[in-house]
Amino acid sequence: MMALWQSFVELVYELIPWLDGGVATVLIILIKGVALILPLIIMMAYMTYAERKVIGYMQLRIGPNRVGPIGLLQPFADVFKMLFKEIIFPSKANIYLFLLAPILAFVPAVAIWAVIPLGEGFYITNLDISLLYVLAIGSVGVYGIIIAGWASNSKYPLLGALRSTALLVSYEIVIGFVAVTVVMVASSVNLNEIVAGQKGGAWNWYFIPLFPMMIVFWISALTETNRAPFDVVEGESEIVGGTHVEYSGMCFALFFMAEYINMIMMAALAVLMFFGGWHSPFEGIPYLDDLFAFVPDIMWLLAKMSFFLFLYLWIRATFPRFRYDQIMRLCWKVFLPLTILWIFVVAILTQLGVGPWF
Amino acid sequence: MLNKFKKIIKDFTLNELLFGMSVTAKELVNTKITVQFPEERTPISPRFRGIHALRRYPNGEERCIACKLCEAVCPANAITIESEMREDGSRRTSQYDIDLFKCIFCGFCEEACPVDAIVETQIFDYAFESRDGSVLTKKRLLEIGEQNKKAIDQTKLEDSKYR
Numbered sequence: 001m002m003a004l005w006q007s008f009v010e011l012v013y014e015l016i017p018w019l020d021g022g023v024a025t026v027l028i029i030l031i032k033g034v035a036l037i038l039p040l041i042i043m044m045a046y047m048t049y050a051e052r053k054v055i056g057y058m059q060l061r062i063g064p065n066r067v068g069p070i071g072l073l074q075p076f077a078d079v080f081k082m083l084f085k086e087i088i089f090p091s092k093a094n095i096y097l098f099l100l101a102p103i104l105a106f107v108p109a110v111a112i113w114a115v116i117p118l119g120e121g122f123y124i125t126n127l128d129i130s131l132l133y134v135l136a137i138g139s140v141g142v143y144g145i146i147i148a149g150w151a152s153n154s155k156y157p158l159l160g161a162l163r164s165t166a167l168l169v170s171y172e173i174v175i176g177f178v179a180v181t182v183v184m185v186a187s188s189v190n191l192n193e194i195v196a197g198q199k200g201g202a203w204n205w206y207f208i209p210l211f212p213m214m215i216v217f218w219i220s221a222l223t224e225t226n227r228a229p230f231d232v233v234e235g236e237s238e239i240v241g242g243t244h245v246e247y248s249g250m251c252f253a254l255f256f257m258a259e260y261i262n263m264i265m266m267a268a269l270a271v272l273m274f275f276g277g278w279h280s281p282f283e284g285i286p287y288l289d290d291l292f293a294f295v296p297d298i299m300w301l302l303a304k305m306s307f308f309l310f311l312y313l314w315i316r317a318t319f320p321r322f323r324y325d326q327i328m329r330l331c332w333k334v335f336l337p338l339t340i341l342w343i344f345v346v347a348i349l350t351q352l353g354v355g356p357w358f
Numbered sequence: 359m360l361n362k363f364k365k366i367i368k369d370f371t372l373n374e375l376l377f378g379m380s381v382t383a384k385e386l387v388n389t390k391i392t393v394q395f396p397e398e399r400t401p402i403s404p405r406f407r408g409i410h411a412l413r414r415y416p417n418g419e420e421r422c423i424a425c426k427l428c429e430a431v432c433p434a435n436a437i438t439i440e441s442e443m444r445e446d447g448s449r450r451t452s453q454y455d456i457d458l459f460k461c462i463f464c465g466f467c468e469e470a471c472p473v474d475a476i477v478e479t480q481i482f483d484y485a486f487e488s489r490d491g492s493v494l495t496k497k498r499l500l501e502i503g504e505q506n507k508k509a510i511d512q513t514k515l516e517d518s519k520y521r
Contacts, residue, residue, distance in 0.1 A: 318382045
């Protein structure tokens with residue numbers, strides 16, 4: 001993957017020799033960005049399709065099947081519908097904040113992907129504190145929801161925003177503590193090095209010593225991305241549509257895209273932190289290792305991610321929405337003590353040097 | 359105490375959540391029950407009461423003799439009939455209107471009819487585009503009867519055993 005990229009960079013320099021180094025570098029960064037965001041948005045579009053299809057199947061329906069063969073063009077139909085819809089401004093809303101909110105929701109969701117490595121040396125930036133960067137930028141996304149709720153000048157969005165603020169801030173603490181355990185095991189905050197620490201077969205992955213943390217992380221990830229059963233921000237049956245009641249057209253689509261890109265990001269993060277990133281599960285097994293040697297590393301990452309994305313849909317199709325105070329209780333009285341306890345467990349295990357992980 | 363301990367163990371192993379997810383996982387691969395409506399249709403009883411139609415005798419003579427029994431029995435007053443003498447001296451309708459906004463599709467008109475002229479067909483997926491489209495005139499009713507002659511004869515034959 002890296003060799004391919006290197007030859008591409010050389011090609012750019014060769015094709016446009018009149019550019020000096022600085023401009024070419026900026027150009028390459030721009031191309032890198034587009035090369036990341038475009039597949040990401042297509043992934044997000046087909047995530048919506050997969051969601052409707054999977055939930056349909058779980059409810060004994062067959063889901064969208066009218067646009068294109070087995071409904072495969074449905075995401076594009078949705079996109080064009082959204083593009084041509086009018087953006088309605090509530091008469092007493094603050095238009096600047098009203099327009100700022102979807103941007104504030106969308107931009108951090110995409111910005112996180114700058115540091116997420118997709119393969120051996122396959123990333124946009126190799127930031128030394130990439131895990132911290134992910135947590136930091138992830139929490140900026142809350143502002144999109146808060147400002148949307150406030151700027152709409154309407155009661156349901158405000159209620160949704162208030163709920164989400166408390167919720168996301170609480171669960172960020174839990175995710176932070178889970179990240180601490182991972183960092184303790186990997187002794188690095190760099191996602192590349194966290195994955196490098198899990199080299200060599202499925203038994204080296206961090207989900208084994210950190211199994212409860214993985215479950216806590218995943219449930220917190222559902223909350224962070226406002227997905228069912230923790231989607232109290234939207235809460236269709238209680239507060240109509242939460243923060244995006246007043247949004248229409250592309251403004252609404254940006255919220256939607258931010259949510260789905262965050263989902264894909266959380267799936268990627270779960271894989272990178274607990275499931276060995278792009279490493280094959282068969283590394284080090286004599287026969288199987290050779291058998292799967294042809295699979296590029298990014299494929300392993302995508303395969304593991306797609307399992308977690310499926311888990312999102314599976315959970316949404318199964319569980320009813322949590323009551324708000326129960327979510328808060330779960331966070332402060334169950335997850336937080338559990339994660340803190342596990343930090344001590346991991347500390348002891350690290351000192352003893354148990355297993356291949358530490 | 360022991361029960362409480364058991365419950366904690368059960369909660370922390372996500373027992374009930376996993377059971378719930380196993381149910382949805384089973385349904386994921388189960389046979390789907392969707393009926394793709396315009397292409398596939400669910401079976402309809404011969405007694406189904408859809409849109410109305412006026413029938414004719416095999417020789418082309420219209421059945422309705424303007425006895426106005428249907429008009430009288432109609433609970434929603436949806437039927438309006440005017441009658442007059444035709445050239446050959448027989449009593450016929452000059453106007454036979456059914457207002458579909460009023461009609462409740464009870465089927466009393468069909469039961470009251472002594473000559474089986476007014477019937478209700480199995481057609482239920484119809485629409486009209488203007489406001490006066492809601493009134494079925496005599497012409498339109500005879501047309502529907504003409505277009506669906508086979509289906510009407512078939513369903514009436516099937517249902518005749520039970521009448």
